[in-house]
Amino acid sequence: VKDGMTISFHHAFRNGDVLLNRVVDLCAEFRIKNLRLFPSAMFPCHEPVIEHIKKGVVNRIEGSMNGPVGEAVSHGIMDYPGVLRSHGNRYRTVEAGEVHIDVAFIAAPTADEYGNANGIYGPTPCGPLIYSKVDSLYADRVIVVTNNLVDYPAFPMTISQTDVDHVVIEDNIGDTKGILSGTLRITRSPRRLKIARTVVDVIRASGCFKDGFNFQAGAGGISLAVTKYLGEAMEEEDIVGGFGMGGGTKYLVDILKKGRVRCLLEGQCFDEEAIKSLRENPRHVIVDPSFYANYNSRGNAIYKEDVAFLGATEVDTKFNVNVNTHSDGLLLHGIGGHQDVASGAKICIITAPLLRDRIPVIVKDVTTVTAPGETIDVVVTDVGIAVNPRRKDLLEKLKAADLDLRDIKELQEEAYDIAGEPEKPKTTDKIIAVIQYRDGSVIDIVKEVKE
Amino acid sequence: VKDGMTISFHHAFRNGDVLLNRVVDLCAEFRIKNLRLFPSAMFPCHEPVIEHIKKGVVNRIEGSMNGPVGEAVSHGIMDYPGVLRSHGNRYRTVEAGEVHIDVAFIAAPTADEYGNANGIYGPTPCGPLIYSKVDSLYADRVIVVTNNLVDYPAFPMTISQTDVDHVVIEDNIGDTKGILSGTLRITRSPRRLKIARTVVDVIRASGCFKDGFNFQAGAGGISLAVTKYLGEAMEEEDIVGGFGMGGGTKYLVDILKKGRVRCLLEGQCFDEEAIKSLRENPRHVIVDPSFYANYNSRGNAIYKEDVAFLGATEVDTKFNVNVNTHSDGLLLHGIGGHQDVASGAKICIITAPLLRDRIPVIVKDVTTVTAPGETIDVVVTDVGIAVNPRRKDLLEKLKAADLDLRDIKELQEEAYDIAGEPEKPKTTDKIIAVIQYRDGSVIDIVKEVKE
Numbered sequence: 001v002k003d004g005m006t007i008s009f010h011h012a013f014r015n016g017d018v019l020l021n022r023v024v025d026l027c028a029e030f031r032i033k034n035l036r037l038f039p040s041a042m043f044p045c046h047e048p049v050i051e052h053i054k055k056g057v058v059n060r061i062e063g064s065m066n067g068p069v070g071e072a073v074s075h076g077i078m079d080y081p082g083v084l085r086s087h088g089n090r091y092r093t094v095e096a097g098e099v100h101i102d103v104a105f106i107a108a109p110t111a112d113e114y115g116n117a118n119g120i121y122g123p124t125p126c127g128p129l130i131y132s133k134v135d136s137l138y139a140d141r142v143i144v145v146t147n148n149l150v151d152y153p154a155f156p157m158t159i160s161q162t163d164v165d166h167v168v169i170e171d172n173i174g175d176t177k178g179i180l181s182g183t184l185r186i187t188r189s190p191r192r193l194k195i196a197r198t199v200v201d202v203i204r205a206s207g208c209f210k211d212g213f214n215f216q217a218g219a220g221g222i223s224l225a226v227t228k229y230l231g232e233a234m235e236e237e238d239i240v241g242g243f244g245m246g247g248g249t250k251y252l253v254d255i256l257k258k259g260r261v262r263c264l265l266e267g268q269c270f271d272e273e274a275i276k277s278l279r280e281n282p283r284h285v286i287v288d289p290s291f292y293a294n295y296n297s298r299g300n301a302i303y304k305e306d307v308a309f310l311g312a313t314e315v316d317t318k319f320n321v322n323v324n325t326h327s328d329g330l331l332l333h334g335i336g337g338h339q340d341v342a343s344g345a346k347i348c349i350i351t352a353p354l355l356r357d358r359i360p361v362i363v364k365d366v367t368t369v370t371a372p373g374e375t376i377d378v379v380v381t382d383v384g385i386a387v388n389p390r391r392k393d394l395l396e397k398l399k400a401a402d403l404d405l406r407d408i409k410e411l412q413e414e415a416y417d418i419a420g421e422p423e424k425p426k427t428t429d430k431i432i433a434v435i436q437y438r439d440g441s442v443i444d445i446v447k448e449v450k451e
Numbered sequence: 452v453k454d455g456m457t458i459s460f461h462h463a464f465r466n467g468d469v470l471l472n473r474v475v476d477l478c479a480e481f482r483i484k485n486l487r488l489f490p491s492a493m494f495p496c497h498e499p500v501i502e503h504i505k506k507g508v509v510n511r512i513e514g515s516m517n518g519p520v521g522e523a524v525s526h527g528i529m530d531y532p533g534v535l536r537s538h539g540n541r542y543r544t545v546e547a548g549e550v551h552i553d554v555a556f557i558a559a560p561t562a563d564e565y566g567n568a569n570g571i572y573g574p575t576p577c578g579p580l581i582y583s584k585v586d587s588l589y590a591d592r593v594i595v596v597t598n599n600l601v602d603y604p605a606f607p608m609t610i611s612q613t614d615v616d617h618v619v620i621e622d623n624i625g626d627t628k629g630i631l632s633g634t635l636r637i638t639r640s641p642r643r644l645k646i647a648r649t650v651v652d653v654i655r656a657s658g659c660f661k662d663g664f665n666f667q668a669g670a671g672g673i674s675l676a677v678t679k680y681l682g683e684a685m686e687e688e689d690i691v692g693g694f695g696m697g698g699g700t701k702y703l704v705d706i707l708k709k710g711r712v713r714c715l716l717e718g719q720c721f722d723e724e725a726i727k728s729l730r731e732n733p734r735h736v737i738v739d740p741s742f743y744a745n746y747n748s749r750g751n752a753i754y755k756e757d758v759a760f761l762g763a764t765e766v767d768t769k770f771n772v773n774v775n776t777h778s779d780g781l782l783l784h785g786i787g788g789h790q791d792v793a794s795g796a797k798i799c800i801i802t803a804p805l806l807r808d809r810i811p812v813i814v815k816d817v818t819t820v821t822a823p824g825e826t827i828d829v830v831v832t833d834v835g836i837a838v839n840p841r842r843k844d845l846l847e848k849l850k851a852a853d854l855d856l857r858d859i860k861e862l863q864e865e866a867y868d869i870a871g872e873p874e875k876p877k878t879t880d881k882i883i884a885v886i887q888y889r890d891g892s893v894i895d896i897v898k899e900v901k902e
Binding site: 114116142152153155156157164165212243262265282283285287290291298299300301 | 566593693738
């Protein structure tokens with residue numbers, strides 16, 4: 001690793017990752033400067049990177065910055081703007097040569113001496129490991145770092161020996177406890193559980209809820225509840241779907257176990273049950289982000305999704321969705337697969353409470369556009385359902401089912417009536433991050449927030 | 452498909468393939484000329500291609516030509532020389548851009564409408580289908596042809612939707628009966644069974660026969676017998692190997708089932724039991740030819756093989772091996788993985804009767820060099836064992852085991868004493884085929900045989 005190089009990491013350990021910090025710390029020790037980090041995502045555990053940005057060890061980050069790093073970047077500590085990409089777009093970008101990775105570091109819960117690696121076996125399994133696939137295919141140097149070197153061959157070979165240069169043994173490559181972070185627990189709030197139930201009502205009324213239907217589950221507490229209720233509804237109506245897609249959770253695994261989908265497709269796991277299922281169930285299939293959602297590939301799984309339910313930080317009256325910034329303008333979350341799924345799924349349902357911590361979620365204009373309104377079909381809140389007027393077909397079906405339909409402007413006004421109109425973020429003119437759309441175009445920018 | 456294009460096929464149906472003939476027939480109907488065929492292998496069933504060569508529909512073949520096509524090409528019917536490559540080299544060649552595939556045709560026993568495909572499910576399973584992987588990754592157009600279109604998603608996704616342009620439905624994509632061709636039955640000849648037993652004696656005496664040892668099984672009737680005896684020896688000595696590698700056969704599957712290897716790695720299947728095992732046993736792992744033996748990749752399975760036993764058409768006193776041409780000079784066989792395995796395996800054992808149909812197999816100089824003598828360690832015949840003098844270590848071990856060691860020159864002389872010195876092939880100066888070595892260099896040429 002030399003000055004100015006691009007180094008990459010996967011985020012399968014989520015908030016339990018240790019490799020990124022370890023590598024950047026070492027780079028700092030070796031007085032390396034101006035690194036570009038290209039992780040698939042960063043989490044609060046990566047807070048130490050802030051110091052490295054300030055000291056010039058890191059001067060660019062292209063990848064999701066969940067939490068403190070995003071906040072610090074929002075305050076303008078980095079010279080270059082960050083670049084945020086969806087899962088599918090990250091793959092596309094590397095494949096297209098728009099980002100060249102010099103060295104890929106791959107934390108591997110199981111590996112052999114030739115570099116075959118997977119994330120489902122060993123003492124600290126973290127899930128599919130497949131986000132690193134494109135890194136392994138295109139990086140100049142590929143370094144597998146493992147705490148569990150096994151006899152040749154390690155299999156499944158999620159990462160293949162054909163692409164690996166070095167295998168390094170470390171005692172600690174990540175803490176599996178960090179995988180199950182806060183947003184991955186089912187909600188206990190009655191208002192939010194109500195939203196979840198309403199989503200299932202919408203799905204049942206939408207006409208897509210029949211044998212062979214494919215769905216994408218989101219990761220927030222509401223989405224988890226939807227997954228649970230959806231599984232129950234499939235039992236009730238004796239429906240067998242095609243595929244379910246996650247982040248894998250025990251709720252998805254339950255649906256698979258009960259034979260309510262033919263298979264699960266998975267790029268990452270959000271809990272232990274999902275990882276266990278990947279080990280045991282051949283119908284639980286690992287797919288890479290290109291298969292999932294690479295705009296430049298010849299077929300995406302998202303195009304086959306009948307319905308998806310996803311969270312949002314803000315939704316505006318044009319149905320634009322923001323998952324990146326808070327209303328104060330701080331960049332606190334990544335894109336994940338949001339844009340991809342919204343554009344691909346035939347019906348994309350956004351779950352959103354009207355207010356969150358007394359701040360309106362349904363707003364006039366989102367602080368940042370992550371997914372354009374034209375890709376969003378339904379917004380389900382705790383006080384009613386708004387259907388995108390572009391989807392007249394859906395509107396009629398939901399009307400016929402006598403669901404509680406509201407105009408989205410009405411919802412926004414109700415939110416403002418209760419909590420007041422949120423203040424615009426106070427920003428400077430400095431661009432601290434670029435939000436790319438899934439095809440690599442720029443869909444929005446994020447500006448520096450004044451202290 | 453247009454004049455002069457390169458079209459590719461896999462050989463998983465072996466002598467039961469129908470797609471190649473069907474496509475070339477159609478090209479002829481459309482008056483397309485000067486095609487370059489780039490199959491992973493051709494078999495006697497492809498005899499109709501001879502007429503297409505004569506008529507100019509096909510003017511180049513790069514791929515194994517087993518049987519009639521090879522014979523016809525030997526008689527000079529094609530303007531350009533054929534090019535023969537090993538399995539690993541075929542992958543390398545495409546990856547390196549030395550051959551650009553315009554259209555890849557992939558006969559798929561199971562596929563979905565997006566082109567995800569595998570060869571292990573459906574009414575006519577043919578095995579892994581993985582030889583087409585590199586075609587699907589690099590060809591301009593990728594056409595999956597299936598007789599079994601299933602609900603999305605077909606899995607495992609040996610061929611991925613990300614790489615497929617078109618899916619075509621045909622009633623007949625290949626006859627599974629053609630997979631089990633003549634050379635894939637265990638020998639009944641007592642002399643050859645003796646060779647097989649001797650190979651196992653050599654392995655036992657070689658020092659590599661211990662827990663964790665990895666082996667490669669060849670495909671001929673003798674190799675099948677070796678596999679069987681080797682499995683029995685592993686039982687007897689309570690040895691658990693690392694991986695076994697095929698072409699998959701029921702003898703390899705038996706070894707896996709008995710827990711005598713941790714896994715089987717497979718690029719192709721030679722019988723139904725092997726295909727069934729791929730469906731049922733997660734320890735039976737499909738690997739692509741790059742993983743297996745791509746010289747340009749960062750790691751090959753062949754380098755981890757402790758021992759391999761392979762057949763040969765001729766072996767000479769310099770230990771050079773010929774698997775391509777007969778003593779009359781006719782090009783009748785492909786390379787398969789021979790060169791790859793010989794160069795990779797720590798001990799490469801060639802099984803060869805002294806005479807075959809009263810023609811010496813151990814000769815002064817092979818008609819064609821497929822694998823250089825420096826990569827061959829032991830030759831086991833029905834009248835004794837010859838060890839390459841470069842392998843003094845091995846020689847000592849086999850001596851210590853009191854095995855029937857002979858000098859290879861002695862064996863050659865014995866063969867000539869019985870059957871006379873074989874006549875040199877009568878050839879013209881026209882080069883009808885180039886034999887590449889695994890790194891893409893030319894190791895030998897084959898000349899036109901006079902009628």
